Amino acid sequence: MEDLIIVKIGGNVIDEEDKLSSFLHLFGALPGKKILVHGGGKLATSLAGRLGIQQQLIEGRRITDAETLKIVTMVYAGYINKRIVAELQSLGFDALGLCGADAKIISAHKRIHPSIDYGFVGDVDGVNSQRLSEFLQAGLLPVIAPISSDKEGQLLNTNADTIAQEIAKAMSPSHAVQLVYTFEKSGVLLDASDDSTIIPSISPSQYQKLKAEQKIFAGMIPKIDNAFAALQHGVKKVLIGKAEKIAALLSGESGTEILAEAPKA
Numbered sequence: 001m002e003d004l005i006i007v008k009i010g011g012n013v014i015d016e017e018d019k020l021s022s023f024l025h026l027f028g029a030l031p032g033k034k035i036l037v038h039g040g041g042k043l044a045t046s047l048a049g050r051l052g053i054q055q056q057l058i059e060g061r062r063i064t065d066a067e068t069l070k071i072v073t074m075v076y077a078g079y080i081n082k083r084i085v086a087e088l089q090s091l092g093f094d095a096l097g098l099c100g101a102d103a104k105i106i107s108a109h110k111r112i113h114p115s116i117d118y119g120f121v122g123d124v125d126g127v128n129s130q131r132l133s134e135f136l137q138a139g140l141l142p143v144i145a146p147i148s149s150d151k152e153g154q155l156l157n158t159n160a161d162t163i164a165q166e167i168a169k170a171m172s173p174s175h176a177v178q179l180v181y182t183f184e185k186s187g188v189l190l191d192a193s194d195d196s197t198i199i200p201s202i203s204p205s206q207y208q209k210l211k212a213e214q215k216i217f218a219g220m221i222p223k224i225d226n227a228f229a230a231l232q233h234g235v236k237k238v239l240i241g242k243a244e245k246i247a248a249l250l251s252g253e254s255g256t257e258i259l260a261e262a263p264k265a
Contacts, residue, residue, distance in 0.1 A: 001174070002032075002174075003032045004136070004171055004176065004177050005032065005035075006034070006037065006171070006178070006179050006180070007030075007034065007035070007037070007182060008036075008179075009023060009183070010039035010183050011183030013244075014039060014042070014043065024088055026247060028092075028093055033136045033175075036144070037144045040075055044062075044072045044076065047075060053071060058118075062157060063117075064119040064120045064156075064157040065119045068157075069120040069157060072157045081097045081099070081145040088143065094140050095142075096142050097143050097145070098142055098145070100124075100145075100163065101147060103128065103131050104128050105127065105132065106124060106127055108123060108124050109150050110150060111123050120155065122158040124158060124162060124163065127169075127170035129167075129171050132171065144163065146163050161223050165226035168235045169230055169235060172234035172235050176236050177234075177236055178236060178237045179237070179239070180241075180250065181226075181227070181240045182240075183242070187240050187241045187254070187256035188224065202256060202258055207224060228260075231258065237257065240255055240256045240258065241254050241255025242254065
C-alpha cells in the first residue's frame with residue numbers, strides 16, 4: 001500500500017508570507033505523494049472587517065451569511081489557494097489548486113443545528129477518493145481550499161480540519177495515510193501561551209481526562225476530535241505540531257501524536 005501524507009496548514013502561518021513560504025519549501029521536500037489542505041480564517045476576517053461585514057464566531061466556528069460566503073470563497077478558494085499553488089509551482093511541483101466543489105471532490109450539505117443557524121456552513125457527506133487518486137497518479141499535488149458544495153450547487157464554507165480528516169479517511173483504504181495538522185504551536189499544549197508545555201501523545205482516555213480538567217483550550221478540541229475520528233476509520237497516524245518542524249514532526253521528534261488507544265505499559 002502506497003504511503004500518502006495529508007497535511008493541513010492553518011493558523012498564523014497562513015497569514016505571514018515568510019512563514020508560509022518557509023513551510024512550503026519544507027512541505028515540498030517531504031518524500032512521496034501528498035495532499036495539502038489549507039485554512040485562512042484570519043485573512044477572511046480581516047477582509048470582511050475592511051468591507052464592513054460583521055463576523056460572528058461560535059466555539060471557533062464561523063457563522064456564514066451570504067456576504068460572508070462571498071468573502072471566504074474569494075479568500076480561501078481564490079487568493080490563498082492560488083498563492084500556495086503558484087509558490088509550489090515555482091519550487092518544481094505540479095500543484096493543482098482545488099476546492100471541494102471542483103471535480104465533485106467533496107460533497108456536503110448545509111449544517112442543521114437545533115438552536116444555531118450557521119448560515120452557509122457545510123458538513124461533509126463524502127469525498128471522491130477515486131478522483132483524488134487519479135490526480136496523485138498523474139503526478140499532481142492537490143492543494144485544497146475549505147469550500148464545498150451541495151447537490152443543488154450551493155457553495156458552503158466547510159471547516160478545513162474536518163476536510164483534512166474526511167480526505168484522510170476516504171484515502172485510507174487505498175493508501176497508508178498519515179494526517180498532519182500544522183500551525184504555529186508546537187503541538188497540543190497544557191498552556192496555550194507556553195510551547196514548553198507540549199503533550200507528546202494523547203490517548204482517548206487521556207483526552208477525556210484533560211477535557212474534564214479543562215486543560216485543553218477550546219480551539220484545539222475540534223482538531224483533536226477530528227484526529228480521533230480519522231484513526232477510527234483506518235488512518236495510520238495523526239500528528240499535531242509546528243509547521244516549520246514538519247520533518248521532525250513526522251519522525252516523532254516533535255509535536256503531539258494522537259493515539260487510537262492508550263500505550264501498553
